[in-house]
Amino acid sequence: MTSNTNAAAPSERTQVRRIAENANYDQATLYAIIDDAYLCHVAFADDKGSHCIPTACWREADFLYIHAANPSRLAKILMRETQACVTITHLDGLVLARAAFNHSMNYRSAMIYGIFERVDGEHKAAAMTAFMDKIAPGREQEARPGNHAELAGTTVMRIALTEAACKQRSGGPNDDEEDMAQAVWAGVLPFCRQTLPPIPHELNTQAAPAYVKNWHTAN
Amino acid sequence: MTSNTNAAAPSERTQVRRIAENANYDQATLYAIIDDAYLCHVAFADDKGSHCIPTACWREADFLYIHAANPSRLAKILMRETQACVTITHLDGLVLARAAFNHSMNYRSAMIYGIFERVDGEHKAAAMTAFMDKIAPGREQEARPGNHAELAGTTVMRIALTEAACKQRSGGPNDDEEDMAQAVWAGVLPFCRQTLPPIPHELNTQAAPAYVKNWHTAN
Numbered sequence: 001m002t003s004n005t006n007a008a009a010p011s012e013r014t015q016v017r018r019i020a021e022n023a024n025y026d027q028a029t030l031y032a033i034i035d036d037a038y039l040c041h042v043a044f045a046d047d048k049g050s051h052c053i054p055t056a057c058w059r060e061a062d063f064l065y066i067h068a069a070n071p072s073r074l075a076k077i078l079m080r081e082t083q084a085c086v087t088i089t090h091l092d093g094l095v096l097a098r099a100a101f102n103h104s105m106n107y108r109s110a111m112i113y114g115i116f117e118r119v120d121g122e123h124k125a126a127a128m129t130a131f132m133d134k135i136a137p138g139r140e141q142e143a144r145p146g147n148h149a150e151l152a153g154t155t156v157m158r159i160a161l162t163e164a165a166c167k168q169r170s171g172g173p174n175d176d177e178e179d180m181a182q183a184v185w186a187g188v189l190p191f192c193r194q195t196l197p198p199i200p201h202e203l204n205t206q207a208a209p210a211y212v213k214n215w216h217t218a219n
Numbered sequence: 220m221t222s223n224t225n226a227a228a229p230s231e232r233t234q235v236r237r238i239a240e241n242a243n244y245d246q247a248t249l250y251a252i253i254d255d256a257y258l259c260h261v262a263f264a265d266d267k268g269s270h271c272i273p274t275a276c277w278r279e280a281d282f283l284y285i286h287a288a289n290p291s292r293l294a295k296i297l298m299r300e301t302q303a304c305v306t307i308t309h310l311d312g313l314v315l316a317r318a319a320f321n322h323s324m325n326y327r328s329a330m331i332y333g334i335f336e337r338v339d340g341e342h343k344a345a346a347m348t349a350f351m352d353k354i355a356p357g358r359e360q361e362a363r364p365g366n367h368a369e370l371a372g373t374t375v376m377r378i379a380l381t382e383a384a385c386k387q388r389s390g391g392p393n394d395d396e397e398d399m400a401q402a403v404w405a406g407v408l409p410f411c412r413q414t415l416p417p418i419p420h421e422l423n424t425q426a427a428p429a430y431v432k433n434w435h436t437a438n
Contacts, residue, residue, distance in 0.1 A: 013267045018291050038324065039310050043262030043271035048232045049302035052262035052271060054328050072237050083268035091258050093415075094354055096431075100347065100362045101369040103354065105257065109273050128319065135313055135322065142403040143319045150320040172420045184361040185427055187419040189434045194413030196312075200406040201391045208404055212315075215408045 013113055014165035024166040027062075033088055033110040033166055034059045038135075042066065043085045046077050057088070058134045063158040064112060065119065065127055075155035078116040086112040086159060093190035097173035098182040106169050106188065113163040119156040127156050136211045232332055233384035243385040246281075252307055252329040252385055253278045257354075261285065262304045265296050276307070277353045282377040283331060284338070284346055294374035297335040305331040305378060312409035316392035317401040323388060325407060331383040338375040346375050355430045 009015035009025055016023035040057040043050060053074050055066050064086060068075040078084060093106040119127050125146065132140040146154075173186050197216045198208065228234040228244055235242035259276040262269060272293050274285050283305060287294040297303060307329045314323040338346050344365070351359040365373070392405050416435045417427065 013270075018288055038313070039308060039326075041260040041262075041271050041273075041306055041308070043260075043264075043269040043304075045262075045264040045269050049332060050262040050264050050269060050304045051232075052260050052304040052306040052330065054260075054306055054308035054326070056324060069237055085262075085269045085271040087260055087271040087273055089258060089260070089273035093418075094257070096355060096358070096362075098363060099365075099369075100351060100359070101365045101373075103351070103362070105275060107258075107273070111271065113268060132319060132322070136315060136408075139315070139403070140319070142401075143315075143322070144317060144398050144401045144403075146318075146320045150318075154320075172418065179363050180422065182361075182363045183425060184358070184363075185419065185425040185431055186423045187417055187431070189355075189417050189431065190415040191412050192415055193310075193410050196409040196411055198406055198408050199312075199391065200404065203399065204405045206402060206404040212404055212406070212408065 009165055011113065011163050014111065014163055016165055016167055022167050022169050024168060025164075029166045029168070030110055030161060030164050031059065033090065033108050034064060036090060037088045040064070040066070040086050040088045042074065042078070043087070044077055044082045046082075056131070057086070058131045060127065060130050062161045064161060065131065065156065065158045067128065067131070067154050067156045070153055070155050075157070078157055079118055079155065081115050084114065084116055084159065091191070092170065093188045095173050095188050096186055098175045098179040098184050098186050102173055102175050102179070104169060104173070106171070106190070108166070108168045110164060110166045112159055112161060114159045116157040116159045119158050124156050125151060127158070128154075138209065138211065142209070228384055230332065230382050233330065233382055235384055235386055241386050241388050243387060244383075248385045248387070249329055249380060249383050250278065252309065252327050253283060255309060256307045259283070259285070259305050259307045261293065261297070262306070263296055263301045265301075275350070276305070277350045279346065279349050281380045283380060284350065284375065284377045286347065286350070286373055286375045289372055289374050294376070297376055298337055298374065300334050303333065303335055303378065310410070311389065312407045314388075314392050314407050315405055317394045317398040317403050317405050321392055321394050321398070323392070325388050325390070325409070327385070327387045329383060329385045331378055331380060333378045333382050335376040335378045338377050343375050344370060346377075347373075357428065357430065361428070
């Protein structure tokens with residue numbers, strides 16, 4: 001279990017209070033959780049209430065990037081300097097303790113607070129290339145690049161990774177001494193994100209590049 | 220790709236507008252997405268901004284349940300009749316199209332809007348038993364049940380599954396006709412949640428029950 005209670009939370013709202021020994025505020029932990037994710041959930045509110053939108057994400061330096069079609073609620077509301085909270089969670093296992101109350105899950109999660117800013121100009125196409133490079137390294141040389149209309153119709157946004165907190169749990173159950181004799185199996189039921197064999201499109205005519213050939217074998 | 224554009228969204232804020240042909244409002248789809256999840260993300264707002272909290276979830280009939288420690292922000296704010304949005308997302312694959320713009324992801328997602336209500340009385344312990352039954356069927360007979368203090372310190376909450384929308388994508392890339400000759404591999408890089416071998420606690424003395432023995436082989 002990661003323990004880093006001495007590090008300071010960057011703000012009041014990122015201060016982890018529940019099971020604070022699982023909190024972590026260091027950059028390496030944050031980057032690792034983001035870089036292992038294809039997806040984040042973005043929370044924001046408008047006059048209809050709170051929204052929680054899943055969307056693809058990637059990281060460049062100390063920013064998390066997302067993109068959305070211009071007319072989407074996500075793009076329209078976030079570009080009004082709306083306070084957002086971005087969360088990434090990897091679920092690594094079910095933790096089965098001897099007492100029902102001590103059951104838990106193993107996970108790695110990151111929360112990022114702040115306001116998204118628009119990415120425009122030269123950096124906009126470069127950011128989309130960085131996204132492609134995360135999905136499939138080298139593919140930005142092969143696929144037909146976005147044209148002017150496609151790029152113009154897309155809003156690229158980023159949020160600084162300065163106001164963030166991570167929370168992680170790993171390892172086995174933590175039972176109380178008085179429950180240790182309970183006649184029940186104790187341990188962890190782990191899982192992972194597993195790649196499956198690539199599925200070529202029915203009209204695909206091209207040989208598989210390295211990122212396709214290595215997709216399933218890499219795990 | 221699921222297509223169900225004729226079904227009506229239950230409210231204005233659950234009306235899917237972007238790529239609406241991927242929207243689905245039927246109960247069976249919603250239940251399947253929830254029942255395949257161990258985790259949801261709950262969005263809500265307070266005077267510090269929006270929050271997006273990952274937490275365990277389970278379903279009973281037409282309600283999604285979560286639980287939290289009484290002093291947690293999640294429990295305290297949701298029990299003030301706060302508007303919430305709960306999202307569950309399963310990521311099933313990366314969709315590699317011939318044009319950068321047509322890249323996509325395969326996913327199954329559900330969004331539920333509403334206000335959580337407190338689960339109390341006899342139903343409270345029963346709900347926690349239902350949660351255990353989802354995690355590990357039969358284990359509620361084996362683990363030491365929650366005692367009065369443990370149960371009293373836990374807030375169990377549920378949200379009705381009435382104001383919900385699902386959005387799903389499956390299948391290969393959808394390229395435009397003019398991009399079909401692009402010399403690039405096209406198809407899907409799929410993944411799944413894979414179970415890994417159970418890890419018994421170092422002090423475990425008990426034989427593995429069925430839900431442990433079948434954990435890894437079931438996939």
